Amino acid sequence: MKESVLTMSGVTKVFSTEEMETHALRGIDLTIYRGDFVSICGPSGCGKSTLLSILGLLDMPSSGQYQIEGEEVSQLTLAQSAYIRNEKVGFIFQSFNLIDELTVYDNVALPLRYRKEPMSEKQIKQAVEACLAKVDMSHRASHKPNQLSGGQQQRIAIARALVGKPSMLLVDEPTGNLDSINGDAVMAMLQQLNAEGTTLCMVTHDPRYADMATRQLHLLDGKIIDSEEHSDPKHAFEIPLAQ
């Protein structure tokens, strides 16, 4: 039987200012199962980023239920949500969000240094080295992010997202700042991670990349209007990566 990683029911999000209320999400019902690769598409302003922020506990719903691995997370304090986010969610952003002052190694190690249960430097080293090897960037461990190409920086961001062994990866326009060759290489890597069992949820404007998911959600005006399963998703091109 499929095991759910997260379940949302009736999730809404209203942004209120003195002048107006914006109903960004209008009742989202969504279950993501372990091993899914879900893509979220839809026109500008339909609520994709808002949904991803709530999925990743960067923001809280206005109403509705949200459970991650059976635990209700729709009413947490900031400290509780930060703790669960660090343990269970890996993020990959369009703009990489690496820290320029830190080496590649320390960028990837960062989520582990914020663990509630402290890890030894030896455990951290093992985990960081395994993730850098996975994205083929071991030889760049002592570089700074600004010494790397965009495609290489996104691979470091993938290593950082993976290092804490999260329950899911949330991916926001991962190829938005990359040319098509590097974009295809990053998508090939994400598809490979999914083939190895990683659960992924990705926002994209690019229909070619949305087609690489096993389930495509279409959002319009804060609602899921369509959900398509793809038993045989399109495959990313296998491209030799920049070293």
Ligand SMILES: Nc1ncnc2c1ncn2[C@@H]1O[C@H](COP(=O)(O)OP(=O)(O)OP(=O)(O)O)[C@@H](O)[C@H]1O
């Ligand atoms: N902090 C905020 N305060 C007020 N309104 C907001 C806020 N964040 C988002 N919105 C509004 O909520 C709606 C959904 O925004 P959201 O950023 O989720 O859309 P999106 O689908 O990700 O758009 P895009 O593809 O352009 O990034 C929009 O109308 C937006 O203006």
